Amino acid sequence: MAFDAVLKMTPAGVAIITLSGELDASVADNFRSEIQKATNQGARRLVLMVKDLSYMASAGLRVLIFAKQKMGSNVDLYVVEPQEAIREVITMTGFTQSVIILDEYNAAEIESV
Amino acid sequence: MDALTLPGTLDSLTAIREFVGEMGENAGLDRKALYRLKLAVDEIATNIVTHGYEAAGLQGEIVISSRLAPEALTIQLEDTSQEYNPLGLEKPDTLDKPIGERPIGGLGVFLAVRGVDEFRYEHVNGRNLHTFTVKIPSSQSQSS
Numbered sequence: 001m002a003f004d005a006v007l008k009m010t011p012a013g014v015a016i017i018t019l020s021g022e023l024d025a026s027v028a029d030n031f032r033s034e035i036q037k038a039t040n041q042g043a044r045r046l047v048l049m050v051k052d053l054s055y056m057a058s059a060g061l062r063v064l065i066f067a068k069q070k071m072g073s074n075v076d077l078y079v080v081e082p083q084e085a086i087r088e089v090i091t092m093t094g095f096t097q098s099v100i101i102l103d104e105y106n107a108a109e110i111e112s113v
Numbered sequence: 114m115d116a117l118t119l120p121g122t123l124d125s126l127t128a129i130r131e132f133v134g135e136m137g138e139n140a141g142l143d144r145k146a147l148y149r150l151k152l153a154v155d156e157i158a159t160n161i162v163t164h165g166y167e168a169a170g171l172q173g174e175i176v177i178s179s180r181l182a183p184e185a186l187t188i189q190l191e192d193t194s195q196e197y198n199p200l201g202l203e204k205p206d207t208l209d210k211p212i213g214e215r216p217i218g219g220l221g222v223f224l225a226v227r228g229v230d231e232f233r234y235e236h237v238n239g240r241n242l243h244t245f246t247v248k249i250p251s252s253q254s255q256s257s
Contacts, residue, residue, distance in 0.1 A: 022130070025159040026123035055130070055148075057155050058221040085148040092227065093220055 001054060003027040007034045012113050015043035020052035028059035035067045044113050046071065049105070051081040061093060068098060080105050116178035121166045121192060129158050129177055133188060136179040140186040140249055149228035150247050154188055156221035157199060157243050165194025165241065183249070185230075190243040196236050199225070199243075 003021040010016065015038035023031060038046065046067055050056075068077060077099045082090065090096060102110075117132050119125035130151045137147040158175060166173060176191040199222040226232045231246040 022127070024123075024126045024130075024155060025163065026126050055151070057152060057159065058224055059159065061220055085145065088145075089152070089224065093223070 003030065005031045005034045007037055009038065009041055009043065010111055012111060013042055013044040014047060014111055014113060015041070015045065016047045016049060018049040018052075022055035023053060023060040024055070024057045025059035028057075028063055031060065031063045032066060035063060035070065039067075039070050043071065043075075045076050045078070045110070047078040047080060047110055049080050050083075050086065053086060054083065056086050056089060058093075061089070061095060064095065064099065076100060078102055078110060080110075114178055114180050116176060118174050118176050121162050121173045121175050121194065123159065123162050125162075125175060126155055126158060129175070130155055132177050132179070136181070136186060136188065137247075140181050140247075141251065142186065142247065143250060146247055146250075150186075150188065150245060153225040153228035153232070153245055154190065156225040157245075158190055160197065160199060160221060161190065161192045161194055161241065161243075165192060165197045169195040171195060185246050185248050188245045190241075192241050193239060194241060197241060198234050198236070200232075200234055 001021040003023050004019070006018045008016045008018070017031075017034050017038065019031065035046070064077065068075070079090065079099050080102045081104060082101060087101065090099065090101065115136065117128070119128055133151045133154050134147065137150055142150065154177070161175060165171070171194055173193045178189050178191070180187045180189075229245045230248050231244075233244040235242045235244075
Protein backbone atom coordinates (compact mmCIF):
# COMPACT_ATOMS: atom_id res chain seq x y z
CA MET A 1 0.00 0.00 0.00
CA ALA A 2 1.29 3.46 -0.91
CA PHE A 3 2.55 5.64 1.91
CA ASP A 4 0.64 8.71 3.03
CA ALA A 5 1.25 11.31 5.74
CA VAL A 6 -1.41 13.89 6.62
CA LEU A 7 -0.90 16.70 9.13
CA LYS A 8 -3.64 18.31 11.21
CA MET A 9 -2.96 21.03 13.80
CA THR A 10 -5.24 21.58 16.79
CA PRO A 11 -5.85 25.14 18.04
CA ALA A 12 -3.72 24.31 21.10
CA GLY A 13 -0.72 23.52 18.91
CA VAL A 14 -0.86 19.73 18.88
CA ALA A 15 0.37 18.37 15.55
CA ILE A 16 -1.47 15.18 14.62
CA ILE A 17 0.08 13.30 11.71
CA THR A 18 -1.77 10.29 10.35
CA LEU A 19 0.53 7.76 8.66
CA SER A 20 -0.64 4.91 6.47
CA GLY A 21 0.86 2.33 4.13
CA GLU A 22 4.54 1.38 4.02
CA LEU A 23 7.17 3.82 5.29
CA ASP A 24 10.54 3.05 3.73
CA ALA A 25 13.56 5.13 2.67
CA SER A 26 11.96 6.07 -0.66
CA VAL A 27 9.08 7.96 1.03
CA ALA A 28 10.60 9.06 4.36
CA ASP A 29 11.05 12.61 3.01
CA ASN A 30 7.25 13.00 2.75
CA PHE A 31 6.99 12.24 6.45
CA ARG A 32 9.90 14.55 7.23
CA SER A 33 8.28 17.46 5.38
CA GLU A 34 5.05 17.05 7.39
CA ILE A 35 7.16 17.26 10.57
CA GLN A 36 8.86 20.34 9.18
CA LYS A 37 5.47 21.93 8.46
CA ALA A 38 4.32 21.14 12.00
CA THR A 39 7.40 22.74 13.55
CA ASN A 40 7.08 25.77 11.29
CA GLN A 41 3.55 26.17 12.65
CA GLY A 42 4.89 26.09 16.19
CA ALA A 43 3.80 22.58 17.19
CA ARG A 44 4.12 21.98 20.92
CA ARG A 45 3.39 18.28 20.78
CA LEU A 46 3.58 15.61 18.11
CA VAL A 47 1.05 12.80 17.78
CA LEU A 48 1.49 10.04 15.21
CA MET A 49 -1.64 8.07 14.32
CA VAL A 50 -0.22 4.83 12.96
CA LYS A 51 -3.02 2.24 13.05
CA ASP A 52 -2.88 1.89 9.25
CA LEU A 53 0.89 2.01 8.99
CA SER A 54 1.75 -1.56 7.99
CA TYR A 55 5.53 -1.23 7.67
CA MET A 56 8.25 1.07 8.96
CA ALA A 57 11.96 0.87 8.13
CA SER A 58 14.73 2.63 10.05
CA ALA A 59 14.25 5.60 7.70
CA GLY A 60 11.04 6.24 9.66
CA LEU A 61 12.89 6.02 12.97
CA ARG A 62 15.41 8.55 11.68
CA VAL A 63 12.56 10.97 11.00
CA LEU A 64 11.53 10.57 14.65
CA ILE A 65 15.07 11.48 15.69
CA PHE A 66 14.87 14.47 13.35
CA ALA A 67 11.54 15.50 14.93
CA LYS A 68 12.92 15.28 18.43
CA GLN A 69 16.02 17.29 17.49
CA LYS A 70 13.89 19.87 15.67
CA MET A 71 11.22 20.30 18.34
CA GLY A 72 13.40 19.94 21.41
CA SER A 73 13.73 16.95 23.69
CA ASN A 74 11.06 18.25 26.10
CA VAL A 75 8.33 18.00 23.44
CA ASP A 76 6.18 14.89 23.90
CA LEU A 77 5.98 12.51 21.00
CA TYR A 78 3.03 10.11 20.95
CA VAL A 79 2.67 7.00 18.82
CA VAL A 80 -0.95 5.85 18.77
CA GLU A 81 -2.08 2.28 17.96
CA PRO A 82 1.06 0.84 16.40
CA GLN A 83 0.76 -2.59 14.80
CA GLU A 84 2.65 -5.32 16.64
CA ALA A 85 5.66 -5.50 14.32
CA ILE A 86 6.17 -1.73 14.42
CA ARG A 87 5.86 -1.70 18.18
CA GLU A 88 8.53 -4.42 18.29
CA VAL A 89 10.93 -2.31 16.22
CA ILE A 90 10.32 0.74 18.44
CA THR A 91 11.07 -1.39 21.50
CA MET A 92 14.05 -3.22 20.04
CA THR A 93 15.80 0.04 19.09
CA GLY A 94 15.25 1.62 22.50
CA PHE A 95 12.89 4.28 21.19
CA THR A 96 10.38 3.42 23.92
CA GLN A 97 12.09 5.80 26.31
CA SER A 98 11.69 8.71 23.91
CA VAL A 99 8.15 8.15 22.63
CA ILE A 100 4.87 7.51 24.43
CA ILE A 101 3.01 4.54 22.96
CA LEU A 102 -0.78 4.56 23.38
CA ASP A 103 -3.12 1.67 22.55
CA GLU A 104 -5.90 4.07 21.73
CA TYR A 105 -6.40 7.74 21.08
CA ASN A 106 -6.95 9.54 24.36
CA ALA A 107 -8.11 13.08 23.59
CA ALA A 108 -8.02 14.23 27.22
CA GLU A 109 -4.35 13.30 27.56
CA ILE A 110 -3.19 14.14 24.07
CA GLU A 111 -4.96 17.42 23.34
CA SER A 112 -4.31 19.25 26.60
CA VAL A 113 -0.89 20.81 26.30
CA MET B 114 16.11 -20.65 -7.36
CA ASP B 115 14.08 -17.51 -7.99
CA ALA B 116 15.75 -14.22 -8.91
CA LEU B 117 14.84 -10.69 -9.87
CA THR B 118 17.03 -7.91 -11.29
CA LEU B 119 16.11 -4.35 -10.34
CA PRO B 120 17.63 -0.90 -10.79
CA GLY B 121 19.78 0.15 -7.81
CA THR B 122 17.38 2.90 -6.73
CA LEU B 123 15.07 3.46 -3.76
CA ASP B 124 12.08 2.95 -6.06
CA SER B 125 13.01 -0.75 -6.13
CA LEU B 126 12.42 -1.22 -2.39
CA THR B 127 8.72 -2.06 -2.75
CA ALA B 128 9.46 -4.76 -5.34
CA ILE B 129 12.22 -6.13 -3.11
CA ARG B 130 9.83 -6.44 -0.15
CA GLU B 131 7.18 -8.03 -2.38
CA PHE B 132 9.72 -10.60 -3.60
CA VAL B 133 10.73 -11.43 -0.02
CA GLY B 134 7.07 -11.60 0.98
CA GLU B 135 6.27 -14.10 -1.74
CA MET B 136 9.31 -16.28 -1.00
CA GLY B 137 8.70 -16.16 2.74
CA GLU B 138 5.07 -17.18 2.35
CA ASN B 139 6.07 -20.08 0.10
CA ALA B 140 8.55 -21.16 2.77
CA GLY B 141 5.85 -21.05 5.44
CA LEU B 142 7.40 -18.32 7.62
CA ASP B 143 5.08 -16.90 10.23
CA ARG B 144 4.03 -13.25 10.07
CA LYS B 145 6.59 -12.06 12.58
CA ALA B 146 9.55 -13.85 10.99
CA LEU B 147 8.48 -12.65 7.57
CA TYR B 148 8.22 -9.03 8.71
CA ARG B 149 11.71 -9.20 10.24
CA LEU B 150 13.16 -10.74 7.08
CA LYS B 151 11.52 -8.09 4.87
CA LEU B 152 12.87 -5.38 7.14
CA ALA B 153 16.37 -6.89 7.13
CA VAL B 154 16.56 -7.11 3.33
CA ASP B 155 14.97 -3.66 2.88
CA GLU B 156 17.49 -2.04 5.26
CA ILE B 157 20.50 -3.52 3.47
CA ALA B 158 19.06 -2.72 0.02
CA THR B 159 18.57 0.86 1.22
CA ASN B 160 22.22 1.02 2.27
CA ILE B 161 23.37 -0.42 -1.07
CA VAL B 162 21.45 2.27 -2.93
CA THR B 163 22.26 5.24 -0.71
CA HIS B 164 25.86 4.43 0.34
CA GLY B 165 27.04 1.99 -2.33
CA TYR B 166 25.58 3.63 -5.41
CA GLU B 167 24.30 7.19 -4.82
CA ALA B 168 26.91 8.51 -2.37
CA ALA B 169 29.68 7.01 -4.50
CA GLY B 170 28.28 8.51 -7.71
CA LEU B 171 27.72 5.06 -9.18
CA GLN B 172 24.81 3.42 -10.93
CA GLY B 173 23.93 -0.23 -11.21
CA GLU B 174 21.55 -3.00 -10.41
CA ILE B 175 20.49 -5.08 -7.46
CA VAL B 176 19.88 -8.76 -8.03
CA ILE B 177 17.73 -10.43 -5.40
CA SER B 178 17.54 -14.19 -5.31
CA SER B 179 16.02 -16.81 -3.10
CA ARG B 180 16.88 -20.40 -2.32
CA LEU B 181 14.63 -22.69 -0.34
CA ALA B 182 16.06 -25.72 1.44
CA PRO B 183 14.13 -28.02 3.78
CA GLU B 184 15.56 -26.35 6.86
CA ALA B 185 16.09 -22.76 5.77
CA LEU B 186 15.18 -19.94 3.41
CA THR B 187 18.08 -17.93 2.03
CA ILE B 188 17.73 -14.54 0.38
CA GLN B 189 20.71 -12.92 -1.32
CA LEU B 190 21.31 -9.38 -2.54
CA GLU B 191 24.02 -8.90 -5.13
CA ASP B 192 25.26 -5.55 -6.44
CA THR B 193 28.23 -3.88 -8.10
CA SER B 194 28.30 -0.78 -5.93
CA GLN B 195 31.21 0.37 -3.81
CA GLU B 196 32.55 -2.32 -1.50
CA TYR B 197 30.59 -1.83 1.67
CA ASN B 198 30.70 -4.18 4.62
CA PRO B 199 27.85 -3.36 6.96
CA LEU B 200 29.15 -5.63 9.71
CA GLY B 201 30.84 -3.75 12.46
CA LEU B 202 28.17 -1.07 12.23
CA GLU B 203 25.45 -3.36 13.50
CA LYS B 204 25.62 -2.57 17.18
CA PRO B 205 24.98 1.08 17.79
CA ASP B 206 26.14 1.65 21.35
CA THR B 207 23.64 4.47 21.71
CA LEU B 208 20.43 2.43 22.02
CA ASP B 209 20.11 3.50 25.64
CA LYS B 210 20.37 7.19 24.80
CA PRO B 211 17.30 9.42 24.35
CA ILE B 212 16.71 9.69 20.62
CA GLY B 213 17.34 13.44 20.57
CA GLU B 214 20.94 12.76 21.57
CA ARG B 215 21.66 10.00 19.09
CA PRO B 216 23.79 10.13 16.02
CA ILE B 217 21.82 9.28 12.91
CA GLY B 218 22.80 5.95 11.35
CA GLY B 219 23.64 2.35 12.19
CA LEU B 220 20.04 1.50 13.06
CA GLY B 221 19.25 -0.14 9.74
CA VAL B 222 22.15 -2.57 9.95
CA PHE B 223 21.26 -3.34 13.56
CA LEU B 224 17.71 -4.27 12.51
CA ALA B 225 19.01 -6.31 9.58
CA VAL B 226 21.39 -8.40 11.67
CA ARG B 227 18.88 -8.88 14.48
CA GLY B 228 16.08 -9.80 12.09
CA VAL B 229 17.50 -13.03 10.68
CA ASP B 230 19.19 -16.19 11.97
CA GLU B 231 22.32 -15.58 9.93
CA PHE B 232 23.63 -12.57 8.03
CA ARG B 233 26.73 -12.78 5.86
CA TYR B 234 28.64 -10.27 3.76
CA GLU B 235 31.21 -11.15 1.09
CA HIS B 236 32.96 -9.20 -1.63
CA VAL B 237 33.62 -11.48 -4.59
CA ASN B 238 34.91 -10.46 -8.04
CA GLY B 239 33.86 -6.85 -7.59
CA ARG B 240 30.40 -7.80 -6.38
CA ASN B 241 28.88 -7.30 -2.94
CA LEU B 242 26.97 -10.33 -1.69
CA HIS B 243 24.65 -9.97 1.29
CA THR B 244 23.09 -13.24 2.42
CA PHE B 245 20.17 -13.58 4.84
CA THR B 246 19.18 -16.96 6.22
CA VAL B 247 16.12 -17.79 8.30
CA LYS B 248 15.26 -21.18 9.71
CA ILE B 249 11.99 -22.67 8.63
CA PRO B 250 9.53 -23.31 11.47
CA SER B 251 8.93 -27.03 10.80
CA SER B 252 12.61 -27.76 11.37
CA GLN B 253 12.63 -26.01 14.75
CA SER B 254 11.11 -27.32 17.93
CA GLN B 255 9.97 -23.83 18.84
CA SER B 256 9.83 -20.78 16.60
CA SER B 257 10.56 -17.52 18.33
